[in-house]
Amino acid sequence: MRPLNIVLFGVGNVGSTLIRQILADKQHFHEAGIDLKIPVIANSRLAFFEKENLHSSWETDLGSFGFPYELEDILKYVKDKDYKNLVAVDATASNNFVDNYQRLVEAGFHIVAANKVANSLPFEVYKNFRETLKEHKKQFLYETNVGAGLPIIQTLQGLHQAGEKITRVRGVFSGSLSYIFNTFSEEDKTFAEVLDEAQLKGFTEPDPRVDLSGKDVGRKLLILARELNLRKDLSEVQIQDLVPAHLNGTTSLAHFRKNQEHLNPDFQELKKSLKEDEVLRHVGELDLVKQELQVKLVKEKKASAFGNLKHADASFEIYTESYGEQPIVIQGAGAGAAVTARGVLSDLIKLAQNLKNEDSTQKTEQRLSL
Numbered sequence: 476m477r478p479l480n481i482v483l484f485g486v487g488n489v490g491s492t493l494i495r496q497i498l499a500d501k502q503h504f505h506e507a508g509i510d511l512k513i514p515v516i517a518n519s520r521l522a523f524f525e526k527e528n529l530h531s532s533w534e535t536d537l538g539s540f541g542f543p544y545e546l547e548d549i550l551k552y553v554k555d556k557d558y559k560n561l562v563a564v565d566a567t568a569s570n571n572f573v574d575n576y577q578r579l580v581e582a583g584f585h586i587v588a589a590n591k592v593a594n595s596l597p598f599e600v601y602k603n604f605r606e607t608l609k610e611h612k613k614q615f616l617y618e619t620n621v622g623a624g625l626p627i628i629q630t631l632q633g634l635h636q637a638g639e640k641i642t643r644v645r646g647v648f649s650g651s652l653s654y655i656f657n658t659f660s661e662e663d664k665t666f667a668e669v670l671d672e673a674q675l676k677g678f679t680e681p682d683p684r685v686d687l688s689g690k691d692v693g694r695k696l697l698i699l700a701r702e703l704n705l706r707k708d709l710s711e712v713q714i715q716d717l718v719p720a721h722l723n724g725t726t727s728l729a730h731f732r733k734n735q736e737h738l739n740p741d742f743q744e745l746k747k748s749l750k751e752d753e754v755l756r757h758v759g760e761l762d763l764v765k766q767e768l769q770v771k772l773v774k775e776k777k778a779s780a781f782g783n784l785k786h787a788d789a790s791f792e793i794y795t796e797s798y799g800e801q802p803i804v805i806q807g808a809g810a811g812a813a814v815t816a817r818g819v820l821s822d823l824i825k826l827a828q829n830l831k832n833e834d835s836t837q838k839t840e841q842r843l844s845l
């Protein structure tokens with residue numbers, strides 16, 4: 476049985492679901508020869524060190540026995556315990572937690588991240604971190620950075636590694652914007668009404684301008700571009716901000732809420748301009764021939780893959796030389812705690828299997844050198 480010792484940072488929607496999934500499916504992983512242990516869990520304030528096995532009372536344990544911590548406390552604890560196969564899971568929603576990655580890797584951790592900050596930092600920082608990983612022979616997996624549990628990154632990596640020429644990637648990346656434009660295109664409601672509805676259903680961020688700004692989609696597009704060896708930065712992504720200047724992020728959320736009806740006339744005009752067989756969709760487009768990245772609102776044919784989208788689903792089209800005009804399409808829930816945690820879990824299993832393969836290669840090499 477190969478143990479993987481997980482230090483979990485962030486026990487919000489994704490982190491807590493991940494713990495539940497690991498506890499529920501323990502037997503399944505054991506049968507595959509993998510023992511997922513979680514000796515440490517931490518939120519932004521408290522860390523809890525588990526002596527035996529983490530169990531279903533973890534939340535109470537963190538509240539009752541957790542203590543304020545520094546990263547170095549955790550590093551010392553896992554060193555003293557001599558834990559092997561360490562992995563730090565970044566399930567935080569923090570912009571700053573990434574500052575710990577270098578130290579974690581130096582201390583012997585692999586990294587699995589749901590948080591997409593590390594992959595959208597300036598290119599030099601992105602590149603230097605990959606050098607650090609190489610130097611310390613550590614792995615970094617982040618499938619859920621784009622499309623949550625959908626296998627987007629691994630599909631692109633597989634095609635790219637196999638030498639397939641990828642010419643274009645298009646996607647409805649955002650669950651919230653998918654819901655907003657799927658509903659607005661089809662139903663007789665104003666844009667502000669649809670926005671309220673999306674917020675009530677929990678699809679948007681507390682400040683919906685974060686979604687409407689298109690920045691998050693821009694980040695995801697950048698992550699895909701970098702997977703395909705494009706040396707790009709966020710400032711080079713052309714992003715259409717759907718919030719007019721007088722309602723943008725520099726004004727208060729309350730001001731935006733009070734005046735969000737000002738968005739209605741322009742969106743209504745756009746809706747009126749749609750042909751019978753068209754709908755509005757919010758897409759990210761990566762053109763690998765022109766090396767351009769764009770985030771924008773477009774008119775799509777109802778009969779197309781994007782035009783057919785329902786609810787808050789995401790959809791991705793990958794155009795390559797061999798597939799010609801008919802792209803590979805990957806579609807489904809592109810957000811949500813259950814699918815995202817399962818995606819993180821899938822990265823953890825992949826990591827455990829990679830480590831197993833490394834071990835057997837090392838053993839073979841040792842045998843051959845005897």
Ligand SMILES: NC(=O)c1ccc[n+]([C@@H]2O[C@H](COP(=O)([O-])OP(=O)(O)OC[C@H]3O[C@@H](n4cnc5c(N)ncnc54)[C@H](OP(=O)(O)O)[C@@H]3O)[C@@H](O)[C@H]2O)c1
Nearest residue numbers: 485486487488489518519566567568569589590810811815
């Ligand atoms: N939800 C999705 O559908 C989805 C999909 C793909 C990717 N993701 C990514 O997954 C990550 C987690 O999302 P979520 O929805 O679970 O967020 P969340 O519910 O807001 O939970 C965030 C967790 O991170 C902790 N945290 C914040 N800063 C920290 C720090 N410096 N050190 C340790 N813990 C820290 C928070 O602790 P406190 O409670 O103490 O603040 C909280 O436990 C985000 O990066 C998100 O972008 C989410």
